[in-house]
Amino acid sequence: MNKGGTLRDRRKAETRQRIQEAARRLISESGFEATTMRGLAREAGVGVGTIALHFQDKTSLLFSSFFDEIGAVSRRAIEGAPRDLPLREQCRHMLRTMYGYYGGNTLFLRSVVKEALFATGEWKVRFDGQLVEMIGKVAALVEACKATGEVRPEVSSLGVAMVCWSLYAGGLIDGLNRDRFDVEGQVAGVMAQLDVVLTGVLAGGGHGA
Numbered sequence: 001m002n003k004g005g006t007l008r009d010r011r012k013a014e015t016r017q018r019i020q021e022a023a024r025r026l027i028s029e030s031g032f033e034a035t036t037m038r039g040l041a042r043e044a045g046v047g048v049g050t051i052a053l054h055f056q057d058k059t060s061l062l063f064s065s066f067f068d069e070i071g072a073v074s075r076r077a078i079e080g081a082p083r084d085l086p087l088r089e090q091c092r093h094m095l096r097t098m099y100g101y102y103g104g105n106t107l108f109l110r111s112v113v114k115e116a117l118f119a120t121g122e123w124k125v126r127f128d129g130q131l132v133e134m135i136g137k138v139a140a141l142v143e144a145c146k147a148t149g150e151v152r153p154e155v156s157s158l159g160v161a162m163v164c165w166s167l168y169a170g171g172l173i174d175g176l177n178r179d180r181f182d183v184e185g186q187v188a189g190v191m192a193q194l195d196v197v198l199t200g201v202l203a204g205g206g207h208g209a
Helices: 002-032 037-044 048-053 058-079 086-101 106-116 121-147 156-175 183-201
Strands: none
Touching: 002 037, 002 048, 002 058, 002 086, 002 106, 002 183, 037 048, 037 058, 048 156, 058 121, 058 156, 058 183, 086 106, 086 121, 086 156, 121 156
């Protein structure tokens, strides 16, 4: 009985993944609006009804794989930032990791980000929660830099984290609007803006070691 249940679960997961992969291909080729459920079913080799069993609608299908992926990439970017480097270089590491993800999946993610910016209902709540978690972790990095004396103690760690998020989001949208997402170019552009912020928060107004 358990083996049968496990097999069913495995087949269900495989079908779900096949649908998501088909969606990536079609959305990358034709865009979100032009991609139809019938076309997705044909590409995935399943019936339209099968897609409906796994996903409430096309938007849920679009967001489903992205949500888990971007959550994992965000955690890797923040948790993998070298703590022995100045805050500026930790930010560079995070930007490079995040933009690297978008640079490698630009056509598909352009559609995702466009829709996610105006998400409603359950997905808005989920994306907002993910954003709050990410900003909180960046704020914790700033707090750690306060403890070492790199950042002035009176500076709002949450405020710095929110500014960093704003600069990151601006660079992301700018990069996705270009024909090719230039990862290093976007990192350099945002770092130049971030320098304006960090010069005001680093102890002594310096650039770190």
